[in-house]
Amino acid sequence: MELNTIQNSWKNNFKNPIIIAGPCSAESETQMLETAERIKNSGLEIPIFRAGIWKPRTKPNGFEGVGVIGLGWLKKVKEEFGFQTATEVANSHHVEAALKADVDILWIGARSTVNPFTMQEIAEALEGTEKTILVKNPVNPDLALWIGGFERLLAKNITNLGAIHRGFSTYQKTNYRNTPNWQIALDFKNQFPNIPLFIDPSHIVGKRDGLAELTQNAINLGYDGAMIETHCNPDAAWSDASQQITPEVLATLISNLKIRNANSDLSQENLEQNRSIISDIDSQLIDLLFERMKISEKIGIYKKDNNIAVFQPERWKIINQYALQKASLTNMSASFIEKVFKAIHEESVEVQNGIMNNGS
Numbered sequence: 001m002e003l004n005t006i007q008n009s010w011k012n013n014f015k016n017p018i019i020i021a022g023p024c025s026a027e028s029e030t031q032m033l034e035t036a037e038r039i040k041n042s043g044l045e046i047p048i049f050r051a052g053i054w055k056p057r058t059k060p061n062g063f064e065g066v067g068v069i070g071l072g073w074l075k076k077v078k079e080e081f082g083f084q085t086a087t088e089v090a091n092s093h094h095v096e097a098a099l100k101a102d103v104d105i106l107w108i109g110a111r112s113t114v115n116p117f118t119m120q121e122i123a124e125a126l127e128g129t130e131k132t133i134l135v136k137n138p139v140n141p142d143l144a145l146w147i148g149g150f151e152r153l154l155a156k157n158i159t160n161l162g163a164i165h166r167g168f169s170t171y172q173k174t175n176y177r178n179t180p181n182w183q184i185a186l187d188f189k190n191q192f193p194n195i196p197l198f199i200d201p202s203h204i205v206g207k208r209d210g211l212a213e214l215t216q217n218a219i220n221l222g223y224d225g226a227m228i229e230t231h232c233n234p235d236a237a238w239s240d241a242s243q244q245i246t247p248e249v250l251a252t253l254i255s256n257l258k259i260r261n262a263n264s265d266l267s268q269e270n271l272e273q274n275r276s277i278i279s280d281i282d283s284q285l286i287d288l289l290f291e292r293m294k295i296s297e298k299i300g301i302y303k304k305d306n307n308i309a310v311f312q313p314e315r316w317k318i319i320n321q322y323a324l325q326k327a328s329l330t331n332m333s334a335s336f337i338e339k340v341f342k343a344i345h346e347e348s349v350e351v352q353n354g355i356m357n358n359g360s
């Protein structure tokens with residue numbers, strides 16, 4: 001069987017878009033039950049409750065999850081409120097415990113997808129399962145590695161699959177916690193239209209503001225659902241407090257979503273896809289220009305301290321020539337590139353002049 005021909009009937013058990021909500025981490029039975037009850041009482045159709053039991057943390061000595069005790073709380077959530085349940089697994093012991101506790105949906109986190117040994121270990125532990133397995137994109141923007149994770153699962157006869165787009169790590173500071181790089185997720189969707197694709201706005205945005213917009217964007221692009229971190233008392237959460245929302249805020253977010261018909265006008269979907277990609281690129285352009293300007297400021301300070309002239313015609317000539325030569329390898333016009341670089345250089349000179357004129 002090939003990945004692009006697998007049938008994913010599990011998706012048909014749910015209404016579109018499929019919402020997965022619940023706390024970043026299970027903290028206590030009370031926190032789990034209260035969050036679940038308030039999600040249930042929102043009156044919206046939210047079929048899946050999530051909670052992290054084992055938490056991969058960047059640094060040691062942080063809260064690394066409550067462990068297996070939390071699986072009992074998930075079970076209680078299922079029994080009392082009728083949710084399907086979901087948790088993250090990151091090794092064969094987690095898989096064994098989660099399967100034993102009858103968790104319905106297991107997801108593999110970005111820090112596991114990135115490691116082929118871990119993916120292989122998890123795939124082997126899951127062999128033949130009929131549970132739904134969701135695979136988050138790897139932390140780095142590598143589509144082949146993401147697909148490779150699915151191939152390892154398929155090789156172990158696991159076919160109830162789904163993908164979660166949670167964004168990609170960057171060293172550069174951006175407005176996002178993890179930059180979306182929509183193009184990678186859309187390439188995935190184009191290659192594997194049968195694999196349901198979820199957005200994880202919580203990890204992409206990293207804060208409460210902007211979650212709704214990002215989720216809508218994904219719905220516009222034809223995603224099948226969203227996983228949104230929801231906590232009964234977000235400010236007091238033991239992990240990722242700043243990106244979690246209350247069940248009531250979640251309910252507003254979801255009821256305001258404009259749902260797109262999967263069979264809607266294709267050209268409209270195309271337009272939305274391309275607009276998302278352009279927004280993504282624009283955001284990267286601004287971040288890069290900001291980085292460049294910070295370097296120019298540093299040079300400005302050096303020039304001031306060493307009495308060097310701001311305008312350096314020789315250097316400017318080299319930069320301009322390099323840009324034009326690089327542009328000639330594309331079909332962009334030389335005059336366009338010249339205009340852009342002239343504007344950048346002018347601003348850079350102006351910023352450095354400001355530094356020179358500031359103080360003694």
Ligand SMILES: O=C(O)C(=O)C[C@]1(C(=O)O)C=C[C@@H](O)C=C1
Pocket residue numbers: 296299300310311312313315316319344345348349352
């Ligand atoms: O190379 C320098 O000296 C810079 O300050 C950088 C920079 C630029 O922004 O590209 C700015 C001013 C100079 O005229 C040349 C280049």
